[in-house]
Amino acid sequence: MSDYSHIVDAVPVSLPLGKVVCVGRNYADHAKELNNPLPSEPVLFIKPSTALADINQPIGIPTTWDCCHFETEMAILIGGTLTCCSEQQAADAIAGVGIALDLTLRDLQSELKQKSLPWEKAKAFDGACPTSAFVTLPIAELQNQQIQLRQNGHLRQDGNSAAMLTPVLPLLVYISQFFTLQPGDIVLTGTPAGVGPLTLGDELQLNLSTKLNLSTHIIERP
Numbered sequence: 001m002s003d004y005s006h007i008v009d010a011v012p013v014s015l016p017l018g019k020v021v022c023v024g025r026n027y028a029d030h031a032k033e034l035n036n037p038l039p040s041e042p043v044l045f046i047k048p049s050t051a052l053a054d055i056n057q058p059i060g061i062p063t064t065w066d067c068c069h070f071e072t073e074m075a076i077l078i079g080g081t082l083t084c085c086s087e088q089q090a091a092d093a094i095a096g097v098g099i100a101l102d103l104t105l106r107d108l109q110s111e112l113k114q115k116s117l118p119w120e121k122a123k124a125f126d127g128a129c130p131t132s133a134f135v136t137l138p139i140a141e142l143q144n145q146q147i148q149l150r151q152n153g154h155l156r157q158d159g160n161s162a163a164m165l166t167p168v169l170p171l172l173v174y175i176s177q178f179f180t181l182q183p184g185d186i187v188l189t190g191t192p193a194g195v196g197p198l199t200l201g202d203e204l205q206l207n208l209s210t211k212l213n214l215s216t217h218i219i220e221r222p
């Protein structure tokens with residue numbers, strides 16, 4: 001963690017490592033694959049900064065719980081302060097766009113959901129948010145990004161940000177009504193369908209259109 005810092009367009013930027021605000025069920029096809037109803041408004045949860053990890057380093061997953069799932073998501077790096085903001089203010093505060101994994105201990109999450117308890121332990125554990133470097137993108141291109149994950153060469157996730165139920169700008173506006181977004185915070189925008197379990201030794205390839213293309217692999221968390 002100590003050697004991890006935000007990078008935008010290949011240049012380190014002086015933004016602190018902040019919290020990660022995530023949205024669940026932002027793609028209809030993913031909500032359907034987990035038999036979840038479509039939400040009438042965004043489902044939000046937070047990962048602390050201790051969940052961040054550099055996705056280019058080997059990803060350590062906990063093996064004390066079965067079934068750590070990958071969820072591949074477009075990530076938005078926040079460069080300003082947003083409280084009850086407008087869409088224009090949200091657009092002005094976007095410092096970069098990246099790709100991240102919302103690692104999820106699915107069995108534990110199911111157990112917690114069944115008991116109507118919060119999901120935090122299943123999604124906010126140390127290292128639960130491996131994140132890429134960021135690139136700048138025109139706002140007009142935010143909702144036309146292909147999000148792909150290959151696991152050992154097999155295409156598992158292949159979605160487009162055009163299918164988000166709540167697009168990025170209205171999502172930031174909505175989040176900012178509950179949680180102030182600060183410089184260095186990250187917003188994960190939800191996963192398309194195709195999530196599945198990770199296995200030790202897996203080779204992963206992640207793509208955000210042609211903007212980001214990276215490889216990593218899965219190891220046991222030390």
Ligand code: ZN
Pocket residue numbers: 022023024071073102190191
């Ligand atoms: Zn997710």
